[in-house]
Amino acid sequence: MAEFHPVAKKSEIPEGGAICVTVEGKSVALFNLGGEIYALADECTHEEGPLSEGEIEGDEVECPWHMARFNIKTGKVLCEPACEDVATYPVRVVGDDVEVAV
Numbered sequence: 001m002a003e004f005h006p007v008a009k010k011s012e013i014p015e016g017g018a019i020c021v022t023v024e025g026k027s028v029a030l031f032n033l034g035g036e037i038y039a040l041a042d043e044c045t046h047e048e049g050p051l052s053e054g055e056i057e058g059d060e061v062e063c064p065w066h067m068a069r070f071n072i073k074t075g076k077v078l079c080e081p082a083c084e085d086v087a088t089y090p091v092r093v094v095g096d097d098v099e100v101a102v
């Protein structure tokens with residue numbers, strides 16, 4: 001079973017925003033939606049654009065490179081040019097520490 005790793009402070013992730021962290025060599029985008037933290041692979045499934053730098057609208061993020069959209073909570077792809085879902089990772093918050101399992 002994947003182990004949780006402390007990767008960031010919750011207070012570092014602005015509400016409605018995202019940051020990128022590296023966990024076990026993987027780039028992971030951490031999103032703060034209304035105080036809940038979600039983790040997605042920080043690589044768009046089209047050509048690996050950085051989703052942590054994308055525009056966030058509600059529960060969705062738009063890839064900054066060619067505007068594919070994904071659901072932040074589920075990783076589901078919502079529009080082309082990407083056609084595969086993006087990986088999601090389990091997150092837990094312990095005090096102010098955000099921990100991710102990859």
Ligand code: FES
Nearest residue numbers: 044046047049063
């Ligand atoms: S890399 Fe994300 S839409 Fe192309």
